[in-house]
Amino acid sequence: MKKILLIATGGTIASKDTEVGLVPSITSEEILRFVPEIAEICDVTAIQLMNIDSSNMSPDGWIKMTECIKENYNKYDGFVITHGTDTLAYAASALSYLIQNSKKPIVLTGSQKSIYLKDTDARKNLMDSFIFVCDEKANGVHIVFDSKVIMGTRARKTRTHSYNAFDSVDYPIIATVFNNKVLYYIEDQIEGEVEFFNELNTNVNILKLVPGIDPEILEFVGNISDVLIIEGFGVGGLPNYEGKNLLLKKAEKLKEQGTIIVLSTSVPHEGSNIEVYQVGNEVKGNLNLIETYNMTTESTVCKLMWITAQTLDAKKVEEMFYTTIAHDIMY
Template identity: 30%
Template sequence: MASQYPENRVLIIMTGGTICMRPSPEGLVPARGFLEAGMKPNPSFNDGSKPDPLPVMTDANTEEYLPSLRTPLSTYSRHVRYTSFEFPILLDSSSISSAGWSQIANTIRNNYSRYDGFVVLHGTDSLAYTSSALSFMLSDLGKPVILTGSQASIFALQSDAVDNLLGSLIIAGTFTIPEVCLFFNEALYRGNRTTKVSASSFSAFASPNCDPLAKISAMGAEVNWNLIKRPTAIAGFKVIPDLDTAHVACLRIFPGIKPEMIDGVLRVPGLRGLILETFGSGNAPSGEDGSLTSIIRAAVKRGIVIVNVSQCQTGSVSPLYAPATVLGNAGVVFGHDLTTEAALTKLSFLLALPGLSYEEITKQMQISLRGEMTETAKLQFSHPASGLPSLTDQQSVFTALGYAIAAGNLESVIQLLNGDQFDLLGAKDYAENTAVHLAAVGTNNDVLRELLKRGASIHVRNRAANTPLFLAGKVGNQEAVGLLREAGAHLHIEEVETVGKRNHDM
C-alpha cells in the first residue's frame, strides 16, 4: 500500500548481537526472524500499512524480495520504509573478524543503489572496532551507514534496544549524513571516534575527542552539520574489502614492563604493525640503558610500523615530554588523538592497500582520512563579493547562492562557499532543492563540479522526490549527467520505476 507522504528506504543488516537475542538453555543466543518477531508487533516500527516486499541483493548475483515495514509518520512528515537482511550465520560480536567486516561492506555495496541508508545491527563488544573498520573500507560514501546494538535484548522487558534501533532508523531514513556512524543512547557519533566505556550502562559508548554528530530529543534530531565529513573527490562509492588485521598487534605499556616482552611481540612471525598504548601524551619507559628504545628502533628498521596512542580517553599523543620525543626519534609514529580501535583498523587498512611504501603508510597514519583524528585548525580569510545580499541567515545566503548558480557565476559561488557559516551544501529552497539540484539544471557545469569537490550530496531528493541526476537528464544536460555519474550518482529506485513506466507508456 502506497502512502501520500514521501518515504525513504533503509536496509537493516542483521549481523547478530544482544539486540536480537532470546533466552535458551545455553544462555542468550541470536534469534532468527527479527523483523517479524522484534519489530512488526511494535507500533513505533509499524504503521500497519502492509507495504510490498523490497528487493535485496543477498550476494553479488542473487536478488530476493524480503518483507518490508513502514514507520508511522515522523516529525519530518515522512515515513521510513525498511526491510531486514539477516546474515546466514549470526555472530556474537566478540567473534567478528575482518571477514565479517568484508561481509558487511559487500552487502552495503551490493544494495547501495537500492536504499537511501543502512543500519547495521551488531553486538556491542566489538562495535567500535567494526565502526572504525567500515569507515576506512567504505570509500567516497554518499549515504548514511549507522551501526547500533543494545545492552539488553529487544525482547527483554527493560531494554535500550527500541530507542537505539528506532533512532538509527529515523536518522538513516531522514538525513543524508555520508559517514559511518554509531548510534547509542540518543547520540549519533562518528564511528571511528568511538570506544566502549561500559559493559552494563545504557550509556555504553563515548566519543572522547569529537562531539556527537547528532542528538535525539523530544523535538527530533539536532544534527551538527558543521562536523559532518563529506566526500570531496568526484568519484563513485567503492569498497576496499580486506583489512590486514592478521599482521597487526596491540600492546599496552605498564609500569615495570620488561623490554623483552615488547621484543617478543615485535618478533612475532609476519608482524607488520604494532599499536603501542602509552602513558599520557605518549610516554613510555626507555628501559635500562635505553634497551626498550633500542628494541623499538630495531623493529622500525625491520619495516614494522609502530603507532603511539594514549591510554587516556581524552587528549593527544605529542612530543611534549622527553619520553615521547625519544620514541618519535626512534621512528615511532605519533597517533595524535586516535582511539586504539581507529588506530588498529586504520593501520590494517593501509597495510592492505597494494603498493604503499613504508613512508607512505607512516605519513597517512598521521593525517585524517575519514575524520578519525583532529586536524590542526587552519585560518581562512575571505572577502565578501560586492553586490551580494547581507549574509544574515541561511535563507538569504542560500538565495544568493541560488542566484549565482542560475547565472553560472562560478566566482560568486566560490566566494559564498568559502565564507559559509550556514551549511549551504546541506541547505534547501522552498521546493527542497539543494545547490546540486540547482546546478544540475544550470548553465555552467563548472559550478556543479565545484559543489561536488566540496562534498555536496548527490543523493538528496527534493520535494518531488527527484535526485539531481534525474533533473539533469530531464533537461537534457548530458555533461551534468556524466559528471554526476562519475561522482557515483544513480537514479533512486522510485525514479527508475517512473522512467521505466514512462518509456513503456511512450
C-alpha cells in the first residue's frame, strides 16, 4: 500500500458559510473523514500547511508547498494538494517549475463546492486524485478535476461555477479516471533526478492591451517591472495608432533600460504568431521580443518568475524561456 501525503491549503473544498461568505475552515483531517474510502487504497497522512482562500495565495505559498514536498519527498510515494480553484492553475504551473523531473506524482485538486455539502464535487475530485496518485504510471505535476488529469503547465480555469471548471489548453488531457481506474492517453517518462528550486521573482507583470490604450501606461508598468508581459490582440503585435508607433517606441525604450518584454495574446487558444501581420512583424523585426506562442498565461507568468529569479540576462532568459519544461511550450 502506497504512502501518500495530503497537503491542505484551504480553498472552497475546505470552506464553510459565514456571515461574510465562504471562509476556509475545514482541516485536512476533517477533509479525509469525508472520504473514508481513501484509506482503503493508500496509507495517507495529512498536513495543514495553510487554510486560505486561493485568491490570497501568493508565490510565497508556492514556495511553502515546494519546501513541504522537498522535506517529505523520501518519506512518501506521492502527494495530493487541496487548493482553491481560482489560482489553482497558477499553483500547478509554479510547482511544475519549482519541482522538476519528479518520478513521484504531485496532484493538485479542489472543488466548486465545499466538501461538507451533499451536492458537492469535492469528494469525487479528492477520490479521483488519490486513485491517480496511487497509480504506478503516475509522475510529475498534474491537476485532477472532474475526472480529467491535466498537465500542470497546460491547465486553465475556464468556468466559474460548473464542475468541469478546468480545461487543458492546446494540449491533450493526460488521462481520465473512470470506474476507479486511470485510463491514459499520454504516458510520460521522467528522465533525470528530481530537482527543487526555492526562489521566484515576483516582479513580473501583465499589461492587457485595450483598443486605444495610452502608451504612457505601458511605460509606467514597464518601469516598475523586471518582466512585462504584453497581452495583445489576436496573434499578437503592438497597435500603431495614427502611424506614430508610440507603443513600439515605449517598448524600445523599456528594452534599452533592461526590462524584459514578452508578447502574448488575449485569445484563449492556439497562441501567438506575431510575424503574421505588419503590427507584429515590425515589433519582431525591430525588437526581437520573446513571444509566448501557445503557452498559457499561468505558465508564462510562473516560468518567467522562475527564470528571472536565476538570471536577468536577456539572452539567457530567452534561451531558458524557449526550453520546453513539462510540455509548456510548442512552437
